[in-house]
Amino acid sequence: MNFFATAPPPEALTHPKYRADIDGLRAVAVLSVVGFHAFPGLIVGGFIGVDIFFVISGFLISTIIFGNLQNDSFSYLEFYRRRVRRIFPALVVVLLACLGVGWFGLLASEYEQVGKHTLGGIGFVSNLILWGESGYFNSSAEAKPLLHLWSLAIEEQFYIIWPLLLGLAWKRKWNLLAIAAAVALVSFGVNLLSFPEHAEAAFYSPLSRFWELMIGGLLAYAVLFKPISISKHRNVQSIVGMALIVVGLVFINKARAFPGWWALLPTLGAALLISAGPAAWVNRIVLSNKLAVWFGKISYPLYLWHWPMLSLALILNSGEHTSSTVRVGLVLLSIVLAWLTYKTIETPIRVSNRGSTSQLVSIFFFVGVFATPILFFDGLPQRPVNRDETRVFLDRYNKLHKFGMSDYYQERCDFYDWPTGANKGVVDKACTAVSGSRPAYLLWGDSHAQALSFGFRKNISPMAQLALIATSGCKPKLQHDPENGANKAACQVSNQFAIDFIKKNKPARVFVAQGEEHDLTDWFKVAQFVEANQGELVLVGPVPQWRPSLPVIVAKGLKVQRDYISEGLDAKIIETNAKLRATYANSNVRYVSLIDKLCRANECRARVPSNDEFNLLVIDYGHLTPAGSDFVVKSFLWEQLQPTNLGQLAQLSRP
Structure with missing residues (x-):
């Protein structure tokens, strides 16, 4: 999940003003996803947290781009430099951890798949790779430790196209609102037309998902240029927005035609909460409390860590689901690892400007070099784990x-x-x-x-x-x-x-x-x-x-x-x-x-x-x-x- 849109400090003139309630909304999103992955029978609609993230990301990144264009200070190089510094550090750590655990614990076919998905994660094409494999809700999906990188891939694909389109529109003096609305409508139409014949495409294709980020983009435009009218009924907006998300969590499940029309519940709910502003009752009391804000700050590394932990535990347990106690323990461990990643890796790199962008790109490239032979040499079957009789039997x-x-x-x-x-x-x-x-x-x-x-x-x-x-x-x-x-x-x-x-x-x-x-x-x-x-x-x-x-x-x-x-x-x-x-x-x-x-x-x-x-x-x-x-x-x-x-x-x- 892309959380580059971490609300930046107020002194950054080209960034939106920090809002604690948006970090709180991130907490709702990430805890919904984690809850669904750990206890799918309990939080049946938790996967809609991804859709909430899309709206948040689209709003904050579009706010930055619109503001920089207005100040005549937008730079593609600076934009992508910031993307690298935000996305790469935590992602590299999680990818290396998965490859390390896989070396000692995964059989050849399992490790080969991890190598393939690592390369997909590095190239930000995980969604396209998974599109050609089994579905997100299939049982085999549980045995893919890097399955969750599909959403990060969609965001990065969006941020390759969106800044270029906005830059061109600004230069040609085109109507930004019309362009944003057109992109959103076309993408939403592709989403609807994909059902029922192409349900997997609707889930994984960037063309059927961009509209969710564009809701955030349209909201950014409205907040920048019509700030009074959009927050006129802030308390009602915030209550309705949270209600839509709760309804989605309860009534959306993996049997629904999703995203489809159903995705409007979490996306419009998130948009209403953001547009209500930090002074709205739900935003001020619920989303801005210290615990919610803390979870929001670690939401990106928590999203990265939790799924590999649960998936690898399933694989190492011979494909049998672990107990509820074990899953609770894995979630708690994921939270600890997320906090450590945030404090010792993400924050130092972001605050002190430690490590150059080129160094981060080089490390990212190194991970790809390491993963390549895993994919092309059949998961390196010479490793000792491949001689375990039980694991080999199951692998066959x-x-x-x-x-x-x-x-x-x-x-x-x-x-x-x-x-x-x-x-x-x-x-x-x-x-x-x-x-x-x-x-x-x-x-x-x-x-x-x-x-x-x-x-x-x-x-x-x-x-x-x-x-x-x-x-x-x-x-x-x-x-x-x-x-x-x-x-x-x-x-x-x-x-x-x-x-x-x-x-x-x-x-x-x-x-x-x-x-x-x-x-x-x-x-x-x-x-x-x-x-x-x-x-x-x-x-x-x-x-x-x-x-x-x-x-x-x-x-x-x-x-x-x-x-x-x-x-x-x-x-x-x-x-x-x-x-x-x-x-x-x-x-x-x-x-x-x-x-x-x-x-x-x-x-x-x-x-x-x-x-x-x-x-x-x-x-x-x-x-x-x-x-x-x-x-x-x-x-x-x-x-x-x-x-x-x-x-x-x-x-x-x-x-």
Whole structure:
């Protein structure tokens, strides 16, 4: 997060007058973010603190630029010199700390990722790198210690463009207010148009985020040129502003289409608080108290320190979430490190002008030089930590999960692209290419159906053919229920595509599979629909699920290899299976209980008979491995994949 806009001393004529309440607003922002990262279930909307920071930064930096332009004293060189002196020192320390801890504690693939993200942080392109990876709210994001640098990258990208644009406008005597408003409106429009097809782009793209900084820029213009009218109702403004932020913290969560319209809550709330001025009641009593101001002063290093601490703790704990006590301890340690960074590094460099700008740039460059071989030499696997049996076991499964499942899962048949957040609209035609010569079977569902698809393809009769319509996070439904999340549109398209396929092609059997919430669907109605189109419904029950994940649980007991284990079993999915078995016994819904076949007493099969080195049943909490998929289908679904009689052979799929 960019906090160059630390309110400077009054004697600095080219800087805005120091306001303690803005430091207090920074405290609200940073503590919201820290709270969300440490306890996401408690402070569900805490990530909006980033949006508050954007407004603060845009306001203070734009105030400086407008003031310097008005005084005819603006210098690009001086502006970027100050950026370097403000941003680089604390960032260098945190990057070196992450690289140091990673050297001793991270496996090759993990360290390679840290090297990549370090270079992204140095080049201020972290947001673009993360845009091409998994989303901010995905579980894999928790294992990225430098994930939080995306926001710093967006700010610095903005401050490359904004001063140049303002300088040109001032020189040409263009209307600054019109330009600022145009930039804000265009960016806000890009933000809205990005949903739902490009949700990840909306989150990480500078084009869809600049409007938040521009709210601060517009406010700076208003405060400079219309100071009386904007603070006319200061107490009302401050109360409404704080209320908007509180509403955002409570009602915005990771399932919302964010930023979108929702981001107006924190950004307008922050703008109202800033515009109300230091004399407003909330600003004077709440934001200007000594504790809030203190947290505001250390907000930049606190933002930098807290996430790597939490993320590295997760990684070093074999991917399992640490206890609440540990997380509280890590947050407190982050606060101590932030204070030390502020007192011993940031303040001396800023106040005494210690160290030249060129020296800071050189050190920054050195960090990049150190990180480069980490990225390009596969995370330096020669390090001793890579010989730890447990960590190596988990690393192998993590690599397979992240990089080796695309073909097995047939991701080309997924209407939702998780890495980019795009709703694709169309999929590869081969996914549903059936002819009229053989009976057609349809596998319909979510990512758990994708996991089953490998076993289906491997074991289906050569006298039949398989179509796959399976979209991540999308449960098979006949009606378009409102679904939360960025893939809402993909779910609607995927399910409608399946419905149309069944009507047109009359598959002999429709297999449905999903990860959870099976009991929320009336499968009798689905079966009636399939039967009306000359087919039979086969409801494939869930496989056992483990928390936090089967590889993590198995890794803890590597020395004692067992085929069945009880540790970490999710009781909820066992109960769901029992309900499904009771509901659909002797009905027109053929229910195949995989849990009944994979479990005994209070334990379930964790390993499958296979020559595959990856012989666990599932690769995470409940998605089948390739070996698991083959075993499950071959053992329990093989008969359903064979044409049972000449009548079925004659029941050809219609073109």
